[in-house]
Amino acid sequence: MTLRNLTMQESFPLAYQQDLLKKQSEHFVNKSIAHGAFERGYENLPTELNSDTNLPLSLDSNPPRLLIGTYVKNHWRVILASIVVGGVIWYVIDNQIKKSNRKKRLHN
Structure with missing residues (x-):
């Protein structure tokens, strides 16, 4: 067999x-x-x-x-890293836009 x-x-x-x-x-x-x-x-x-x-x-x-x-x-590590890096980039860009808007208001 x-x-x-x-x-x-x-x-x-x-x-x-x-x-x-x-x-x-x-x-x-x-x-x-x-x-x-x-x-x-x-x-x-x-x-x-x-x-x-x-x-x-x-x-x-x-x-x-x-x-x-x-x-x-x-794939949670890559997703978490992307969220953190994206949040930091968003925070930096948002602060730059707010600063430029304040400068424009002060000059006007």
Whole structure:
């Protein structure tokens, strides 16, 4: 009796689903941001990971939920740094505009 080797999906089903969800969330957010519409994020959404056997995702699994939340969870450092740097730049520019407006009022 010979047994077949288990696929990656069969050996590690939870890890496979988490990796697939990560891939789907990145695809969804990137497409949504690039095209400016949530509907475009669902176009060509990956349904499987590239593996040796290339088996499709099982039909009875849950559809991807909270795609943006997963993306934020995976990339929170970059998002936080962008918010902080953006806030500092906004603060500096806003102060410069206020100073120039004060000078204009004083000269008039």
